[in-house]
Amino acid sequence: MRIYNTATRQLEEFVTYTPRLARGYVCGITPYDSVHVGHGRVYVFFDMFRRYLEAQGYEVRLVINFTDIDDKIINRAREEFGAEAYKRWREVPERYIAEFFEMSKRLFIKPAYAYPKVTENVEDMVSWIKALVEKGYAYTAPDGSVYFEVGKVPNYGVLSRQRIEELMAGARVEPEPGKRNPLDFALWKSWTPGEPWWQSPWCPGRPGWHLECVVMSTKHLGVPFDFHGGGADLIFPHHENEIAIAKAYFGVDNFARYWIHVGYLTVRGEKMSKSLGNVVTLREALSKYSGEALRLAYAMSHYRKPMEFSYEVLDQAEEMAKTIYTAYDELGQAVGDAGEEDKEALDYGRYVEEFYAALEDDFSTPQAAQQLYGLARYIISTVLHKIDKISRNTALSILSQYVKMADILGVLERREVPKEVEEAVKAAVEVRAKLRKDRQYQLADYIRERLAGIGVELHDFGQRTYYTYRRGNRLR
Numbered sequence: 001m002r003i004y005n006t007a008t009r010q011l012e013e014f015v016t017y018t019p020r021l022a023r024g025y026v027c028g029i030t031p032y033d034s035v036h037v038g039h040g041r042v043y044v045f046f047d048m049f050r051r052y053l054e055a056q057g058y059e060v061r062l063v064i065n066f067t068d069i070d071d072k073i074i075n076r077a078r079e080e081f082g083a084e085a086y087k088r089w090r091e092v093p094e095r096y097i098a099e100f101f102e103m104s105k106r107l108f109i110k111p112a113y114a115y116p117k118v119t120e121n122v123e124d125m126v127s128w129i130k131a132l133v134e135k136g137y138a139y140t141a142p143d144g145s146v147y148f149e150v151g152k153v154p155n156y157g158v159l160s161r162q163r164i165e166e167l168m169a170g171a172r173v174e175p176e177p178g179k180r181n182p183l184d185f186a187l188w189k190s191w192t193p194g195e196p197w198w199q200s201p202w203c204p205g206r207p208g209w210h211l212e213c214v215v216m217s218t219k220h221l222g223v224p225f226d227f228h229g230g231g232a233d234l235i236f237p238h239h240e241n242e243i244a245i246a247k248a249y250f251g252v253d254n255f256a257r258y259w260i261h262v263g264y265l266t267v268r269g270e271k272m273s274k275s276l277g278n279v280v281t282l283r284e285a286l287s288k289y290s291g292e293a294l295r296l297a298y299a300m301s302h303y304r305k306p307m308e309f310s311y312e313v314l315d316q317a318e319e320m321a322k323t324i325y326t327a328y329d330e331l332g333q334a335v336g337d338a339g340e341e342d343k344e345a346l347d348y349g350r351y352v353e354e355f356y357a358a359l360e361d362d363f364s365t366p367q368a369a370q371q372l373y374g375l376a377r378y379i380i381s382t383v384l385h386k387i388d389k390i391s392r393n394t395a396l397s398i399l400s401q402y403v404k405m406a407d408i409l410g411v412l413e414r415r416e417v418p419k420e421v422e423e424a425v426k427a428a429v430e431v432r433a434k435l436r437k438d439r440q441y442q443l444a445d446y447i448r449e450r451l452a453g454i455g456v457e458l459h460d461f462g463q464r465t466y467y468t469y470r471r472g473n474r475l476r
Contacts, residue, residue: 001052001360003227004304006235006259007159011362014258016226022058024050025217025256027230027238028065028115031096032072034281035103037294037309038265038272042231044295044410045262045303045365047109051408052359061113063220065213066100068093068117069206074195086194093117103282107291108413116216118207122198125207125215128249129187129200137248138187141178144203146188148210151181153244159259160236185241187211210241218246218255228256232263232304264306272309280309290471292411293318299365299409320373321411322470327376328412330459330466331399334387337464338395344386346394351375352401365409372405384461414471421469425456429465432458 002011016022026046029039043064050060068090077089118125129146132138137152150156156164164183186208191197197204217228223246228239239259246255264271267278285294288311296317301307351371358367383390383398406412428447435444448458455470 001056002362003258003260004362005257006261007254009161012258016058017224017257020058021061022050022053022227023061023221023225024227024229025063025065025213025221025225026228027213027234028067029096029100030067030070030072031093031100032070032076033096034283035096035100036272037280037282037285038231040103040107040282040285040294041265041298041307042229042262043104043109044107044298046229046260047107048295048299048365048409049260049363050110051410052363055404055408061221063114063116063217064112065216066093066097066115066117067209067212068097068119069196070209078194086196089196099283103286106286107282107294108410114220116220118212118216121212121216121219122207124219125211126188126198126200128211128215128245129202129207132187132245132248135248139180140202141190143177144188144190144205145178145186146202147179147184148187148208148241148245148248149180150183150185150241150244153247156183156244157240159240159243162236162240185210185237187245210238211245213238214242214245214249214255218250223250224252224255224257226256227258227260229260229262232261235259235261262303263301266306266308267310269308285314289314289318290321290414292321292413295410296320296369299369302362302364302366304362320369323373323380324376324406324411325415325471326457326459326468327379328399328402328406328415329468330384331379331395331402333466334384334464335392335395335399337387338390338392339388340391342389342391342394344389346383346386346390346398348375348378348383348398348401351378352405355405359408368405369409372402372409372411375402375405380459384459384466387461387464417469425451425467429458429467433463433465 001014003014004010005012024046026042029035046062050062053060073092074085074089076092077085080092081088129138132148133140133146138146138148140146150164188200188202189205189208191204196206198206217225230239243255246252266272267280270276270278272278272280293314294317297313298307300313300317351374355368355371358364358371379398379402387395403412428451432444432447435447451458456467457470458465458467
């Protein structure tokens with residue numbers, strides 16, 4: 001597989017440091033507000049990426065962090081709790097971390113290898129800062145804050161392709177006292193009355209954002225690890241500063257081999273933001289559509305390009321999901337009607353080949369999703385009509401390959417149907433078949449209508465009838 005590496009601006013063959021082990025880190029949320037569909041795009045992409053690697057035989061160790069102490073969290077706590085914010089601030093990240101897990105489950109995102117929190121790793125961060133000060137890459141300001149000196153790091157700006165001189169010219173003057181350079185950033189922030197704090201050799205305070213991810217990623221994955229990712233908005237300054245810290249601490253140019261970034265999500269052509277009032281939360285989207293529809297909607301845009309979010313796109317994706325389920329349900333039933341040998345060759349392999357070829361070429365999910373959908377339609381339009389002309393082994397092979405493709409994109413996640421429901425529908429279909437044979441079409445149509453009323457659709461293929469279940473598609 002070739003993947004675009006932001007660090008080199010090139011498509012590169014994806015090769016891990018340890019054969020069949022892929023170690024990756026994705027920057028997680030700052031849990032001060034509800035997760036939105038832009039967050040969902042990032043984590044669904046990396047879930048698909050992880051699923052593909054696992055399908056290729058890799059063990060994947062994917063780490064996603066929580067920045068559970070931050071100015072935004074403190075401000076939200078003050079809004080909610082007033083004078084009690086200093087005692088109750090933890091309620092804010094706890095609430096939104098719980099929501100993150102709930103929405104991840106609804107989106108069928110597989111659990112990460114680890115979910116480290118900043119507040120659980122402060123001691124490690126203090127140790128790192130001590131080492132950076134000793135190495136001469138960090139200095140202490142008069143108020144006890146500790147800053148990283150970017151001018152000490154060779155080739156600062158390598159990830160974002162910006163020269164330090166240009167950054168200096170365009171930098172605004174930061175209000176923090178004691179900074180030697182406007183580009184220097186905080187490794188340790190001094191305590192302000194009313195804020196949470198931890199003890200350190202310099203002053204009470206808390207860690208800086210850019211340090212946190214380097215510490216937590218390397219703690220769980222070692223150095224160097226295989227891939228580091230997040231939204232495109234993190235390239236500068238966050239990921240740039242992570243690289244600078246890792247260079248200073250470890251003496252390595254790259255502590256992650258591949259840097260993978262997901263494009264912005266837009267609404268009516270504008271980047272989703274609170275200031276524009278166009279934020280759509282995952283809870284809101286999932287109140288109207290299934291998690292699989294969102295996954296397919298995300299897949300229909302290439303991960304590196306901006307994605308225009310709209311409910312029209314989700315409508316289309318929901319219809320795609322319905323077709324994908326119809327093909328799965330009905331082919332599963334049709335296997336029993338297959339013959340002993342192949343009397344006719346079916347051209348289904350092209351969908352499988354083009355699906356994997358698309359993912360191997362910079363993880364092109366738009367093409368992959370179209371191939372999965374194309375195979376679903378081919379199953380419905382061709383395979384089911386010719387089921388008696390192919391062998392059971394061929395029918396099972398088509399079904400197996402179809403399911404593997406769907407699993408990589410994270411659809412067909414609700415394929416299990418309660419046994420008692422399945423048995424009841426089978427009985428109704430058998431009664432209807434007898435009615436049709438006896439030409440009692442009015443009663444047969446009545447059964448079809450009643451089943452449709454409870455979400456079961458019947459499709460007749462000559463004398464054979466197959467059925468599909470309409471899955472509930474909304475978050476309750």
